[in-house]
Amino acid sequence: MEKVLVTGGAGYIGSHACKALKAAGFIPVTFDNLVTGWRDAVKFGPFEQGDLLDRARLDEVFAKHQPIAVMHFAALSQVGESMAEPGLYWRNNVNGSLTLIEAAVAAGCKGFVFSSTCATYGDQDNVVLDENSAQYPINAYGASKRAIEDILRDFEAAYGLQHVIFRYFNVAGADPEGEVGEFHQPETHLIPLMLDAIAGKRAALTVFGDDYDTPDGTCIRDYVHVCDLVDAHILGLKWLQDGKGSRVFNLGTGSGFSVREVLDHSRAVTNQTVPHEIGARRPGDCTKLVSGSSRAEEELGWAPKRSTLDKMIADAWKWHQTGHYDG
Ligand SMILES: NC(=O)c1ccc[n+]([C@@H]2O[C@H](COP(=O)([O-])OP(=O)(O)OC[C@H]3O[C@@H](n4cnc5c(N)ncnc54)[C@H](O)[C@@H]3O)[C@@H](O)[C@H]2O)c1
């Protein structure tokens, strides 16, 4: 069986990707330093502990496993933290990815699937965000991801590195079978924080601003189910295996929901009120991020099956009640 190197495979999205890779007949080899990930989440293939910044360790892992491709999820990804400590983000995400990309090219591994983000587009009022939209990130996290996209393009030109860049919108939900799920410590994402508030694990959710220029004043996001998202990655891998060349794809549904609408759906799905209060805006937050592209559906044949808000909240709620990692 062919191996795929999954950086960040001990994290939320990477662990779901490992499950999908195994189901598709690949051996996922997780490379992770466990800075935000969990050893317990590595269930579907071998684990290699290591840091993206450690070139010698990466060379060792490429030589040992001879992966046919890399799926690169490993990153720091908190917008607020990136504004407070930009150096951390440029070093870990950009230097780390550059080290990984150089190691992959040196090992002759020329298929690369990269987790980018809609945060690279920034705050563009009334602009339909498709893959050709300009990228004006307004936080250091988004800027670090845009820089990695540029590195990939340069490495394609110089060394023929074939890559698929996925710009995710907001990823939510969990494996419906409950084997893996979202477990960030500390948690910063809206839906798991809402579920924590419902379960009494925190006093109340703070809504970050209700004075935005949106119909109800709260920020709008495009939520996509993590299992649909990783399905696209399997299709992206096949795309590269079929020699179709480097390509960028947005991964979102095209439907936007405000924070208040997510609160309403959470109440309906769990049948419980969501304790919340209105707070200040969070630095670095965009007003509205919604995908305006169907390229992934048209070209990759991607068909999101589980990305309704209710299904994402229901799967997250199931995991929230039964699943967690100890280490
Ligand atoms: N969750 C979202 O809504 C979302 C949206 C857009 C893009 N993304 C991107 O998807 C990817 C995965 O996100 P996630 O939510 O699963 O995050 P996560 O924090 O759960 O997973 C990231 C993993 O990378 C590992 N890691 C970080 N730095 C590393 C390093 N230097 N060396 C080795 N391992 C390292 C962490 O230990 C962790 O296991 C990230 O690149 C993120 O930027 C996430």
Ligand SMILES: O=c1ccn([C@@H]2O[C@H](COP(=O)(O)OP(=O)(O)O[C@H]3O[C@H](CO)[C@H](O)[C@H](O)[C@H]3O)[C@@H](O)[C@H]2O)c(=O)[nH]1
């Ligand atoms: O306690 C909270 C947490 C979030 N929000 C709001 O909920 C929305 C979603 O916030 P998340 O933190 O869940 O996710 P982000 O929109 O910040 O997502 C950003 O970070 C992600 C990675 O963490 C992805 O990279 C994504 O592309 C990028 O836009 C935002 O409007 C945010 O202001 C709150 O009101 N209160």
